[in-house]
Amino acid sequence: MNVAIVGATGNVGRKLLEVIEKLNFKFSELYLIASDKSIGKKITFKKKTYSIVGLSDFDFAKVQIAFFSAGSVIAEKWAPIAAKKTIVIDNSKHFRMDKDVPLVVPEVNSDALKNYKNKNIIANANCSTIQLVLALKPLHDQFRIKRVIVSTYQSVSGAGNAHMNELEEQSKKVLDKQKVNSINFTKQIAFNVIPHIDTFMEDRYTKEEWKMIVETKKILDPNISLSATCVRVPVFVGHSESVNIEFNLEVDSQKIRKCLEKAPGCKVIDEAKDGSYITPVEASGDFMTYIS
Ligand SMILES: NC(=O)c1ccc[n+]([C@@H]2O[C@H](COP(=O)([O-])OP(=O)(O)OC[C@H]3O[C@@H](n4cnc5c(N)ncnc54)[C@H](OP(=O)(O)O)[C@@H]3O)[C@@H](O)[C@H]2O)c1
DSSP states (O other), X not given: OOEEEETTTSHHHHHHHHHHHHTTOOOSOEEEEEOGGGTTOEEEETTEEEEOEESTTOOGGGOSEEEEXXXXXXXXXXXXXXXXXXXXXXXXXXXXXXXXXXXXXXXXXXXXXXXXXXXXXXXXXXXXXXXXHHHHHHHHHHHOEEEEEEEEEBOGGGGOHHHHHHHHHHHHHHHTTOOOOXXXXXXXXXXXXXXXXXXXXXXXXXXXXXXXXXHHHHHTOTTOEEEEEOOBXXXXXXXXXXXXXXXXXXXXXXXXXXXXXXXXXXXXOOOSSTTXXXXXXXXXXXXXXXXX
């Protein structure tokens, strides 16, 4: 099949290329699409050099799948246009809660894919939700989850290229005892934590927190009660979460551990001794969700 990546020069687009390579995902033609400022820029992938093409005159009939990772504004306008000619898999928040669009985490609810033809669009969940539901799914199947309280420690990679650059520049300035300016973040991110991701909503939760709540319900079970606190931390790559779960059925830590050890996409590393747990630096670049 032929494949297009819209947002190929961004963080997610470049990761998609890495994943395509690691999984040895077979394709015939590959089209890399980005904003006008990147047209003509070269990207070498699997020993072949590709020129970035623009979005507005790309003919999506040339591909069987188009991955979109260019943000929700681009997705809102362009995904429906592309979906008239191909299947769109969108990474942005725009279509996730659309009742006609399946919101899929493959290890958890791939059966939802059967409805993709409603709009020819498949949505991909928020990064914090994905790793959370991977761990929750087998626990819910076995012990029925009643309530979840989750606090996140989210890396700057989730916000995009510009934010990663800002963490690097601010960190150098702080160490050089220079004045720090925040351009993409609302506060200094270097050597700090920011309890604010995405916009504030009327009920004073942030939209990132709201996304974790509504997406978990849509993917797993609307009866699960969930509260989230989302915090940006000065880590380049790798989101962490502290998860407190209340069950309907009787459980103990051994049963939980056994269940999580079999969870698809997860790996338990947890010996309760010095260094016997995983940290974001070690998890980066890996497909696993680690549980410690
Ligand atoms: N589902 C998940 O797990 C997950 C995780 C992280 C992020 N995301 C989402 O994925 C999206 C991309 O995030 P990111 O971190 O990759 O952002 P990023 O690093 O800022 O990259 C944005 C990409 O979009 C392209 N773009 C911007 N305007 C465009 C336009 N008018 N036409 C075509 N392409 C355009 C950019 O091209 P240029 O280089 O030419 O500007 C770049 O390739 C966001 O919606 C983000 O919320 C999802």
